[in-house]
Amino acid sequence: MKIRVAAVGDVHLGEDIRGRYRRTLDGIEERADVLLIAGDLTRHGTPEEGRIVAEEFRDLPVPVVTVLGNHDYQSDAEEEVADLLREAGIQVLQDDSTIVECGPDGVRLGLVGGKGFGGGFAGKCASEFGEPEMKAFVRHTREIADLWQKALKGLDADYRVVLSHYSPVKDTLAGEPLEIYPFLGSYLLAEAVDSEGADLFIHGHAHAGEEKGVTPGGIRVRNVALPVLGRAYAVYCLGGEDPESC
Template sequence: MIRIAAVGDTHFGADSAGTLRPHLDALDAHADLFLLAGDLTRVGTEHEAAVLARELAGVSVPTVAVLGNHDFHSNEVGAVHRVLADAGITVLEGGTRTVQADGTTVGVAGVKGFGGGFAGACGSDFGEAEMKSFIQHTKCVADSLRDALDSLRTDVRVALMHYAPIKDTLSGERLEIFPFLGSYLLGEAVDAVGADLVVHGHAHAGTESGVTPGGIHVRNVAQPVIRHSYRLYCLDGNGETGPQCADPG
């Protein structure tokens, strides 16, 4: 049994110090891996990343993150990445991280993702250069996700992203903004090579649970959706018995 804690959209700012740390005390005892699904900061400054890094100091389980659109806003993404990496957090963009826990190997493939919409109602790589650039970026990110996920040879494979790969977990959001919340290309990439779980954020008014067209579990862990410091998911790995999926409370 592998236990994965996950949260996205923490939107840390100078006023956020002390808001998360008290809820992480139980994390080491109840999780094997901690995933951060982007929009970690309010407007993507180095200072905001440092506030979050200090908050996560002392978390001993491997912590793996992707960045979100907010983390890019102040054009300090390099510094944000560095501050988090210096704090021991693995920040993925087309890469992977493998963790071993209780005889089970878990691989995480992570990308920010991007928008574009969902099959039947999505943008096309056509027309103005700006529109082509928009959709080409999503295609590039989706290709990167597929390749990273496909490279994993672990018992459990997790796809981590900020933008949504399916419409299910957007339920509650306004239909008009779906193309800015995610892209079917991300879901298609996951279905092409397979995974055991997809974790994303970004859709604050969405729904936690969904499934890809290929039948892979998807969870939207945006903090306004889960309304907790994190959510805990337990997955069977290689069938060996291990620590139970205990309620942190």
Template sequence: MSEDKPRARVRIAAVGDLHCRKTSMHSISPLLESVNERADVLVLCGDLTDHGTSEEAHILAKELAGVRIPKVGVLGNHDYETGQPEEVTKILEQAGIEILDGEAVEICGVGFAGAKGFIGGFGRGTLGAWGESAIKRIVQEAIDEALKLESALSRLRTERRVAILHYAPVRDTVEGEPVEIFPYLGCGRLAEPLNRYPVDALFHGHAHHGCPEGRTNTGVPVYNVALPLLRTLPESPTYRLLTLGA
């Protein structure tokens, strides 16, 4: 799918972990009131709702109605909580938000590929598919999510590309969280598709107390844009801005 014409410079605003609740009416829209003037695309990195209910999704849709630029994103683990991710996706897409789950879209000449991602750990701590069948299922889920991202990336034909996840693909951006929960914040397997299909940047959320920036072992910039983390940074931004191009 393609939206709008290619541009020499594309400004991307990215944020995750909005955690829209029943009580969130009129609290999310102010966070994005400047985004139409400052960015060309809004990227949403999962945990868009707090319990994954249709009521929360409808509230979020209303809160984002004032965002006139294209919106693209992925779901997070909270969006699956009540077992209605398809309904959440349907509501958000009817509100003009492109939700990616192994798909790709072109906006303003930039290719966006997205998937939720999954847990599993990083480096030597990456969970291996050995032992109980339950462990093997966890590992396979992480592999499947990495394959979704790879499949989406493989379909892009744009010069500039951006990957979107909810879970972290590198340890760098979860630093600051308790070490004990690192394996639940992401998985290094999610970075493997970028070795074959490099991108200009990757955005994710989920690690509320992590680090805002990191890199894959091949040098791809990774940005943690969880809203609780952004609010701790100097000047307390409510989204991350990144400009691609001249």
């Protein structure tokens, strides 16, 4: 029982490139069973851009599940953007879970995730200490991690994938300036997912990073930001022991 997961992030759609990405999705059903989008769908996070994203990804022959990214929050219209996507049949994870039945075998793919947030990585990170602004910054990430852990605990599926905008590990940030790592992700996301287990962790956000990494607990991490991939989307085959079988 296997499933082919297509994934991309940071498409940053807008009026100037309307329709361009859609063309790259032709034939996706021959390559993948589901498409996951790792946030930063827009540039400015406006409802107008949300409509462009909805048009770009609606009525695809495979299910589409997304999270939002920091750009999608820029205009304080993230809920409206999410609603526009849902109206177009695109599932939007916001620190919750869903199960998608995929492919001819009806494989149950369990998905958990949301935007995620930053804070840094073990030993070199911010703490809930000091000024209220600093406490709020770190608390936001901790609360997200707690929600993902709870969502994973109750998720009964053939495969479990975590979808995020921010990174859980440093591996996939290599190439980014070290000084901005705390704004690119948090180890709290990895710790939460490692505690419950998953088959794959997908994220974006780090445009200058690397595609491949692994959590301390051994879960494969993939940074699918479009500038990192340099291709329309990546496809990861879960459960395909034989590389030829996918």
